[in-house]
Every structure is written in C-alpha cells, then in structure tokens.
Amino acid sequence: MAAKRRFQTIKGMHDLVDKAPAFAFVEEKAREVFSLFGYREVRTPVVEETELFVRGVGEGSEVVGKQMYSFDDKKGRSLTLRPEGTAPIARAYLQNNWASGPQPVKVFYMGPYFRYERPQEGRYRQFHQIGAELIGDPGPYSDVELLVMLLRFLEELGFEDLEVGLNSVGDVDCRERYSERLREFLEPYRDELGADSRRRLETNPLRILDTKTPRERELLEGAPRLRDVLGGPARDHFQVVRDELEQFGVDFEIDDRLVRGLDYYTRTVFEITSADLGAQNAILGGGRYDGLIAELGGPSVPGIGFAIGQDRLVDLVLKIPGASARLNAEAHRRQPVCVVPIGSSYRGHGMVLAQELRAAGVPAICEFDSLRPLKARLKQAARHRCRWIVLFGEDELVAGTVVLRDFTNSTQETISRDGFAATVKARISA
RNA sequence: GUGGAUGUAGCUCAACCGGUAGAGCGCUUGAUUGUGGUUCAAGUGGUUGGGGGUUCAAGUCCCCUCAUCCACCCCA
Numbered sequence: 001m002a003a004k005r006r007f008q009t010i011k012g013m014h015d016l017v018d019k020a021p022a023f024a025f026v027e028e029k030a031r032e033v034f035s036l037f038g039y040r041e042v043r044t045p046v047v048e049e050t051e052l053f054v055r056g057v058g059e060g061s062e063v064v065g066k067q068m069y070s071f072d073d074k075k076g077r078s079l080t081l082r083p084e085g086t087a088p089i090a091r092a093y094l095q096n097n098w099a100s101g102p103q104p105v106k107v108f109y110m111g112p113y114f115r116y117e118r119p120q121e122g123r124y125r126q127f128h129q130i131g132a133e134l135i136g137d138p139g140p141y142s143d144v145e146l147l148v149m150l151l152r153f154l155e156e157l158g159f160e161d162l163e164v165g166l167n168s169v170g171d172v173d174c175r176e177r178y179s180e181r182l183r184e185f186l187e188p189y190r191d192e193l194g195a196d197s198r199r200r201l202e203t204n205p206l207r208i209l210d211t212k213t214p215r216e217r218e219l220l221e222g223a224p225r226l227r228d229v230l231g232g233p234a235r236d237h238f239q240v241v242r243d244e245l246e247q248f249g250v251d252f253e254i255d256d257r258l259v260r261g262l263d264y265y266t267r268t269v270f271e272i273t274s275a276d277l278g279a280q281n282a283i284l285g286g287g288r289y290d291g292l293i294a295e296l297g298g299p300s301v302p303g304i305g306f307a308i309g310q311d312r313l314v315d316l317v318l319k320i321p322g323a324s325a326r327l328n329a330e331a332h333r334r335q336p337v338c339v340v341p342i343g344s345s346y347r348g349h350g351m352v353l354a355q356e357l358r359a360a361g362v363p364a365i366c367e368f369d370s371l372r373p374l375k376a377r378l379k380q381a382a383r384h385r386c387r388w389i390v391l392f393g394e395d396e397l398v399a400g401t402v403v404l405r406d407f408t409n410s411t412q413e414t415i416s417r418d419g420f421a422a423t424v425k426a427r428i429s430a
Numbered sequence: 431g432u433g434g435a436u437g438u439a440g441c442u443c444a445a446c447c448g449g450u451a452g453a454g455c456g457c458u459u460g461a462u463u464g465u466g467g468u469u470c471a472a473g474u475g476g477u478u479g480g481g482g483g484u485u486c487a488a489g490u491c492c493c494c495u496c497a498u499c500c501a502c503c504c505c506a
Contacts, residue, residue: 062504067504084505118431118432118504123504127505127506128506129506261504261505280506282506309505373459374466376459377466383466389466394464403464
C-alpha cells in the first residue's frame with residue numbers, strides 16, 4: 001500500500017501556467033477600464049455561509065440545487081465555496097454598511113469560483129470571474145452606463161462586433177403574472193414537454209423559455225410573450241435602456257428567450273455569447289437585481305451587475321489574430337539579462353553584478369552553477385529566453401570589464417566594469 | 431447526474447491476426463579545457479494509468495477501477 005502516488009489537481013481544477021500571462025493581461029485591463037468609470041476593487045472571502053446562496057441565488061436554481069461545493073466546518077456550520085459573486089457583494093454591502101457611503105456603490109472584483117459540475121471545454125469546477133456591481137440606483141441610465149463600461153472593456157481587449165443579447169424579465173409581479181400565463185398556455189401540452197420543463201412548469205416556468213429542444217421551441221412560438229406582460233414601470237425602464245444604448249452606439253439584440261438562471265434577476269438582463277467557444281458559449285452574463293438585498297434581510301435597494309467568465313474570455317483573447325504574439329513580445333521585453341560568471345570562484349561576482357543590474361531597474365538572473373560547462377550554462381540562459389548575457393571571469397576581472405553578449409544578433413562587446421549596469425540598460429532599451 | 435471517446439518515454443505518437451516496447455522532439459555529455467541556436471557523435475529515457483481475469487504468451491482480448499477530454503444538462 002506504500003505505492004508511490006502521483007498527486008494531481010482536483011477534477012475540473014487546473015494549474016494556470018501557459019495562460020497565466022493572458023489572465024494577468026485581462027485583469028490589468030479590467031482594473032484600468034473599470035477605474036475609469038469610478039469602480040473600486042474589492043475582495044470578498046472565497047467561503048460564505050451556505051444560506052447566503054440559498055437565499056440570494058434561489059433554492060430553485062440549478063446552481064444552488066446541485067452545483068454547490070458545500071461542507072460542514074468543525075462546529076457543524078454549513079459553508080460553501082462561492083459559486084457566484086453577486087450574493088457575496090450584496091452581503092458585503094449590508095455587513096459593511098455601504099449604504100452610508102457615497103451612492104451609488106460601484107465595485108468590481110475578480111477571483112476563483114466553484115461549481116460542482118462535470119467538467120468540459122470552457123466549464124471547470126474552479127473557474128474565474130471578473131465582475132462589477134452598481135448598487136443603489138434604480139434608474140435605466142445605470143444599466144446603460146454599466147453596459148457601456150463592459151463593452152469598453154471588451155473593446156480594449158481587442159474584440160470587435162460583439163453583440164449583446166438583451167431582455168427584460170420584469171419586476172417580481174410581472175414575472176409572477178407571466179409565469180401564470182405561461183403555465184396556463186403550456187398545460188395542455190404537458191405530455192410533450194421534457195422532464196426538465198415539466199418540473200419547471202411547477203418551480204420556475206420562465207426557465208422553460210430558454211429550452212433547446214426543438215419541439216418545445218415550436219410549442220413556445222405561440223406562447224404569450226414576456227414583453228407584452230411587463231408592467232408600466234418595467235416597460236418604461238426597458239424602453240429607456242434600449243433607446244439610450246442606441247444613442248451610445250451599443251450593438252444589441254432583443255432576445256425574448258433570454259432569461260437567466262439565477263433567481264434574483266429583475267428587469268434588465270443581458271449576456272454575450274461567442275461562436276468560437278464550443279458548447280459553453282457564454283462569455284458573460286448579468287442583469288438587474290432589485291430585490292436581492294431585501295431578500296438578504298436588508299432594505300429595498302436596487303442593483304445591477306455582470307460577471308465575465310475569465311477562463312472563456314482568455315481563450316477568446318488568445319484567438320484574436322496577433323494577440324498571443326503581442327503577449328509574447330511583451331513577455332520577451334521583460335526577459336531578464338542573464339549573468340554568467342566564468343569559473344567557480346566568480347560566483348560571488350555574478351551575484352554582485354546581478355544585484356547592480358536590478359538596482360538599475362534591469363531584470364537579471366544569474367547562472368551560478370559554474371561547475372557545469374560554460375556552454376551548458378549559456379544553453380540554460382537561452383532556454384530562459386534571455387536575449388542579453390553578461391559574462392564575467394578572470395580576464396574581465398583583470399581588465400576591469402564585463403562582456404555583454406546579444407543572443408539575437410550573435411554579437412558581443414566588452415564594456416567597462418564601472419557603471420556597466422547603465423550601459424546594459426542603455427543597450428537593452430535601444 | 432447521463433452518454434461517447436481516449437489513457438504507451440518529459441511532449442507528440444507508432445507497435446499487423448495476442449509473440450517479449452519503438453520513432454521524432456526534448457534532455458545530458460562530447461566534437462569547441464571561455465561562448466547558446468545549426469550540424470555530427472554518444473548517452474538518458476517505460477511497472478504500456480491502476481487492479482483482476484483468459485492464455486504457453488497480453489500494450490493488444492474480457493471485467494472492474496481511476497483519470498482526462500467532448501457532448502447532454504447547466505452556466506461563466
């Protein structure tokens with residue numbers, strides 16, 4: 001039983017290695033763009049009380065029903081690895097009394113989320129989201145501004161021609177009214193519905209709208225439409241959103257079947273999908289949640305937000321022509337200079353040279369292992385993708401010089417040991 | 431939770447009807463005792479995911495199990 005076991009990541013969770021620079025890239029862009037709109041970055045814990053999601057996201061939702069990573073702590077309290085980001089932000093709003101700060105509250109966040117599902121392309125048990133929330137303003141201009149910000153972010157990443165799917169699921173009373181109508185309409189066809197939809201007929205008829213089975217789609221052709229059932233305030237709100245989005249040149253398409261999977265959404269909902277992603281094609285989704293904070297025991301405060309699937313977004317970024325070349329060039333620009341001391345007694349000198357380079361703001365590493373042949377150590381420098389090599393040994397010590405070699409052009413020059421860091425800095429930035 | 435595909439060297443993959451495991455790349459060293467990439471030479475590479483079964487003989491056939499991927503479902 002003492003067999004050597006090879007440890008590996010938990011199913012559906014991955015080491016981010018090759019994609020790490022692209023992850024960092026989109027994170028930097030998010031900080032840059034969201035800050036331009038006055039959003040502040042916050043970080044909330046990865047673990048919350050299970051009850052937060054049950055109440056906030058909704059017991060009927062798939063996410064809460066069967067996808068949560070829940071466990072009991074040592075005192076028997078049920079905790080959950082967060083499956084989404086909005087409920088924790090709503091909790092933070094209440095706990096930290098953001099209501100007493102400047103309004104509306106604008107925050108963004110990024111980090112890992114967890115859902116217990118069967119992994120496949122674009123769907124992981126640990127995945128990453130970048131999200132933003134605007135809490136405290138009920139008006140349609142907040143919806144518009146949030147979407148404008150979102151699209152600005154995507155443009156900055158290099159995306160063009162992304163189309164936003166848009167819909168309004170109305171206020172709670174509109175939804176109930178509509179659910180009732182839809183239920184009445186579908187009841188006669190009950191036997192033609194799949195098991196899932198039949199169950200939803202009881203629990204959440206709205207979700208039947210985004211079915212993919214052809215027969216159900218056909219049935220729904222003649223169904224009452226959500227937009228015809230919207231109450232006056234919700235309808236007016238949606239109309240302003242649409243008009244203003246057009247004013248700002250936002251490309252969107254009204255999608256009557258767009259209803260989101262999380263129970264807290266009200267009025268405006270939206271998502272962006274991509275044909276370049278495989279079966280899991282949603283890049284981001286979001287919407288208004290005017291009842292969420294009250295549902296969590298707070299005052300009646302409206303909010304709106306979105307969550308971007310960072311893993312999927314990164315996959316798409318890497319597919320943009322030239323994007324990975326740009327990322328590589330950027331990485332290459334930051335490659336360190338490699339100091340190679342020649343001869344075992346020069347290792348200390350190598351350390352000093354590297355430190356002088358770093359002090360001058362030049363990234364530097366040192367190939368210390370002087371017992372190996374010089375050629376092997378230069379090979380290591382090449383494998384580190386270093387372009388510039390600083391060589392230093394007995395000859396240089398005597399002459400008061402160092403040798404600076406350029407791997408790209410296979411040239412080298414001898415420069416003065418005094419102030420060599422400044423010379424190197426000038427050469428590599430030329 | 432359901433279905434399908436795939437697991438052989440660090441990586442990408444071969445191995446006929448069951449016959450004793452191979453290539454390319456990589457890595458190490460040398461040709462060049464102080465100069466990487468190209469070239470040449472030598473070397474390093476494996477409990478064929480794991481367990482059991484059938485057989486004289488299993489990478490190959492059968493069963494179980496684990497893992498990965500893709501799809502359903504769900505969503506980011």
